[in-house]
Amino acid sequence: MREELRKRCDLFIENRDIIKSTFGWESPYVYPMCAGILTSRGSLADADRLLSCRDILKANTGPFSNFRGVSKLAVITMLSLTENPEMVMEQMLTLYGRLKEYFWGSEYLTVAAATVAEMADPSRYEEIIRKTGRIYSRMKNAHPFLTSGEDSAFAVLLAMSELDDSCIEREMEQCYHILKPCFFSGNSVQSLSHILALGEDFAVPKCRRALELFDSLKSRGLRYGTGCELATLGVLALLDVEKDILVQDITEADAFLKSRKGFGAFGVGARQRLMYAGMMASCDYVPDLHSMQTAALNGVVALVIAQQAAICASAAAASAAAASSSSNS
Template identity: 80%
Template sequence: MREELRKRCELFVENRDIIKSAFAWESAYVYPMCSGILTARGVRADTQRLMECRDILKANTGVFSNFRGVSRLAVIATLSLNADAGLMMAQMLELYGKLKEFFWGSEYLTVAAATIAEMAEPSGYDEIINKTSSIYNRMKTAHPFLTSGEDSAFAALLAMSELDDSCIEREMEQCYSILKPYFFSGNSVQSLSHILALGEGSAEQKCRKALEIFDALKARGLKYGTGYELATLGVLTLLDVDRNLLIQDITDAEAFLKGQKGFGAFGVGSRQRLMYAGMMASCDYVPDLHSMQTAALNGVVALVIAQQAAICASAAAASAAAAASSSGS
């Protein structure tokens, strides 16, 4: 296992434990999600800083706000990465209000607001939101029964790319048509197609690479999740790295995490574990977010935010499923 990868996996587990100690009684799926947000930036969780951001969130939102749902800790973690957390919170709320003019309020919409706040300049908010709505409507027209609130986060991500709406729609549909025969869940394939639409190359090339990564991991006894985890496979697909090296890194990271408390048989589960192993493995191959001072993302930089949006959506879905199962038992 590469030493740099080992250190990152250790930081990931350490951050998970720090966050869990600071915020008890949250869903087990939420802690690694928030740890991933910090670890991807190479940041060690600071309990005092997290508490400060919790207080900022609490002071600016009501008890029934969607910012206080499953995405609450993700918002707090994101705020903690910013020097002026109060300003970032204000921008998130402004964006959320603007987005609600086009979408129903939801926890997924908070992810969309956070995504735009983190990467765009305020002067570009209105243009991005209008484009987000346009892209979402194209998704809804193509797949009325599959498209739902969670797709708003991906639509926001796509809206910040330099691709035009028609190009995005074409790429998404081509990728969806190619991949649907290989996976059961149309909704998950749609999410994967959203991420692949960001990348360069033909739809055939991107889909073939995604399937090659999926099959290579499966050959090693690692079955990548085909539910809400599938979108993060798109992040791995778009990385500019040798496939064999990437597979080895994912395999090593997965083996490391499997031996850690909370990631084994009685933890988040093998599919979530593999998803986070992929996230840890990918960190060396994406650029530094904060070195980019532009509101218009290119396909490579978008990977970082794509990963965060996919992870947040995954954790929200997993937590909701767990809550439904608990209430029904």
């Protein structure tokens, strides 16, 4: 295992443990989600700062706010990475209110608002919000029974790109129709197609690379999740790195995580673990976010935002499914 990858996996585990000890009684799916957000930025969790950001969130939202749901710790984590969390919290709430003009309020929409507040320049907010509404309408028209609130984060992500609306729609649909015969869940394929639409290449090679990664991991006994985790496979497929190198990194990161408490048979599960292994492996192949101008968001930075949106959506869905299963048993 490469030393840099091992250090990153160690940081991921340390971040998870700090967050878990700071915020008890949360869903076990939430802790690695937040640890992943911090680790992808190369940051160590600061318990005091996280608690301070929690207080900021509580002071600005009511007890029934969607900001207090499954996405709460993700929002707190994002706030902790900013220089002025009070201002960013205010921006998130403003953006959330504006986005609700196009969407029903949901925990997915809080992730969408947080992503814009964290990564986009305020001068682009109105442009992004309007474009998000247009893109979501295109999604809904193409797939009325598949498109729902969870797609709001992906619509925002696509709206922050420099691609025009018609190009986005064409890429999403081409990728969807190529990939749909390969996976059971149309909803998950749609999410994957949203991520692949960000890539500069044509639809066929992008989809082929995603399938090759899936099959290469499967040949090693690693079955990438085909449910809510599938969108993150698109992030890996768009990385500029040789497939065999990436697969080896993912394999080694997965083995490392499997040996740690919370990622084995009684942890978050093999599919979620493999998703996080992919996240750890991908960090070497994208530049440091803080070294880039957020006002000039490009495709490479979009990969990290895509990963964050996909991870949050996946963790929220897994947490909700686990809670439903528990209540029915």
